[in-house]
Amino acid sequence: MSKKKLIHFQENLTFPHLFQPSYTALQEYFNLRSEWHDEFFRNKNPIVVELGCGKGEYTVGLAAKYPEKNFIGIDLKGARLWRGCKSVEEQKLKNAAFIRTRVDHLEKLFGYDEIDEIWITFPDPQPGKARKRLTSPFFFDKYRKILKNDGIIHLKTDNQNFFFYSLEMIRQEKHNLLFSTEDLYHSGLHEDATSIQTYYEKIWLEEEKKICYMRFTLNFMPPLQSPSPSS
Numbered sequence: 647m648s649k650k651k652l653i654h655f656q657e658n659l660t661f662p663h664l665f666q667p668s669y670t671a672l673q674e675y676f677n678l679r680s681e682w683h684d685e686f687f688r689n690k691n692p693i694v695v696e697l698g699c700g701k702g703e704y705t706v707g708l709a710a711k712y713p714e715k716n717f718i719g720i721d722l723k724g725a726r727l728w729r730g731c732k733s734v735e736e737q738k739l740k741n742a743a744f745i746r747t748r749v750d751h752l753e754k755l756f757g758y759d760e761i762d763e764i765w766i767t768f769p770d771p772q773p774g775k776a777r778k779r780l781t782s783p784f785f786f787d788k789y790r791k792i793l794k795n796d797g798i799i800h801l802k803t804d805n806q807n808f809f810f811y812s813l814e815m816i817r818q819e820k821h822n823l824l825f826s827t828e829d830l831y832h833s834g835l836h837e838d839a840t841s842i843q844t845y846y847e848k849i850w851l852e853e854e855k856k857i858c859y860m861r862f863t864l865n866f867m868p869p870l871q872s873p874s875p876s877s
């Protein structure tokens with residue numbers, strides 16, 4: 647490990663807005679689960695979560711823009727999270743936090759209805775592992791357990807296959823697609839989806855790749871059960 651990374655990991659331990667629960671700790675519910683408003687943010691403002699946030703451009707950018715909301719970025723990689731944590735410190739933001747963990751633990755981190763909105767920013771497309779894709783039915787089930795019924799999920803990706811896979815999963819599960827474009831920067835949209843660019847997004851844009859974007863809400867109706875043989 648490089649010396650710089652080691653220094654960043656040491657500094658990560660000092661940020662009050664970075665949580666790094668151990669795998670063992672997440673066998674149980676995280677101690678802030680259902681308590682983020684009262685015990686951490688100390689307000690009742692909506693909570694927005696960014697999944698696979700990397701350096702946290704959305705978490706930090708939106709927190710600065712919307713002081714009346716709270717933001718939490720989640721990623722596995724401590725070195726990337728350091729950047730987001732540092733920006734929160736430098737900008738003296740009180741409405742942003744980060745969690746270093748796998749997004750697979752969402753239900754351990756947040757309670758029912760605790761989350762108002764989700765941003766999924768340039769997730770790994772996981773070509774060989776459908777279940778690991780952040781728009782698979784497996785993950786939709788997790789989002790249902792933490793997101794309010796009208797909570798919007800935003801997805802930005804450079805990967806067209808992943809984009810079309812996501813559209814198909816939304817169609818199959820009867821979620822509500824609100825907007826989608828295969829070419830965000832020629833879609834006429836001017837809002838948070840275009841005003842903030844992530845580290846990876848800038849790389850793809852330099853390579854002249856198109857950025858895909860969609861937003862949708864979840865179908866909260868439980869799937870119909872098959873009738874039992876006796877009914």
Ligand SMILES: C[S@@+](CC[C@H](N)C(=O)[O-])C[C@H]1O[C@@H](n2cnc3c(N)ncnc32)[C@H](O)[C@@H]1O
Nearest residue numbers: 698699700721722723748749767768844845846
């Ligand atoms: C392509 S990068 C995008 C990072 C950032 N959103 C951006 O656009 O610059 C994907 C990110 O997802 C994170 N990631 C991948 N699988 C994850 C998982 N299971 N849980 C949490 N983070 C994950 C990686 O560490 C990485 O930072």
